[in-house]
Amino acid sequence: MALISTEELLLWLPQATGNETLLEDALARAQGLAKGYCGHELEATTYAEYYSPENAQEVVHLRHWPIVSVTSVYEWQQSSATLLTATTDYLTDNDAGLLWRVDTTWSPGLQEVLVTYRAGYTETTCPEGLKQALTQLTGWVIGSRGDVGTTADSVDGVSRTKEPLRRGVPESIAQQLDSYCEVRL
Numbered sequence: 001m002a003l004i005s006t007e008e009l010l011l012w013l014p015q016a017t018g019n020e021t022l023l024e025d026a027l028a029r030a031q032g033l034a035k036g037y038c039g040h041e042l043e044a045t046t047y048a049e050y051y052s053p054e055n056a057q058e059v060v061h062l063r064h065w066p067i068v069s070v071t072s073v074y075e076w077q078q079s080s081a082t083l084l085t086a087t088t089d090y091l092t093d094n095d096a097g098l099l100w101r102v103d104t105t106w107s108p109g110l111q112e113v114l115v116t117y118r119a120g121y122t123e124t125t126c127p128e129g130l131k132q133a134l135t136q137l138t139g140w141v142i143g144s145r146g147d148v149g150t151t152a153d154s155v156d157g158v159s160r161t162k163e164p165l166r167r168g169v170p171e172s173i174a175q176q177l178d179s180y181c182e183v184r185l
């Protein structure tokens with residue numbers, strides 16, 4: 001499912017008029033480019049992931065965010081799994097994708113914590129800034145068809161220079177996507 005409806009895209013992309021059949025494909029490509037640029041899935045998806053906390057670690061940074069919901073959190077201690085309870089045993093920072101242990105630390109060791117959760121955006125929860133970037137990226141995908149490797153061209157006496165790319169995305173759009181990218185420490 002797309003983060004923006006084709007109807008909304010048609011309102012904002014005059015270059016899509018007459019190319020409506022390409023619009024869904026262009027949006028899918030734009031979302032794929034944004035996902036690659038940001039380093040994580042942007043569209044809401046369900047995950048079941050193991051984490052390996054260090055000694056005295058109070059927080060686990062989930063691999064995907066924002067957190068939509070947490071289905072279950074299991075913690076292993078001496079070969080025994082315990083189902084943890086939200087607010088009693090752990091808290092979440094949904095926007096940052098953090099899982100905090102309440103009044104203690106996570107059990108240290110390899111794959112000691114199993115979290116099943118849903119994270120990402122939907123069409124209704126997608127922030128306006130991300131929608132704007134995806135709309136512009138979709139327009140760029142449509143407008144740049146056939147321009148592979150072209151940095152400047154001239155058509156009917158009109159000269160155009162293409163914007164530099166950053167990790168496959170035009171620089172101005174990349175700047176808009178930066179706040180949705182994975183932060184690696």
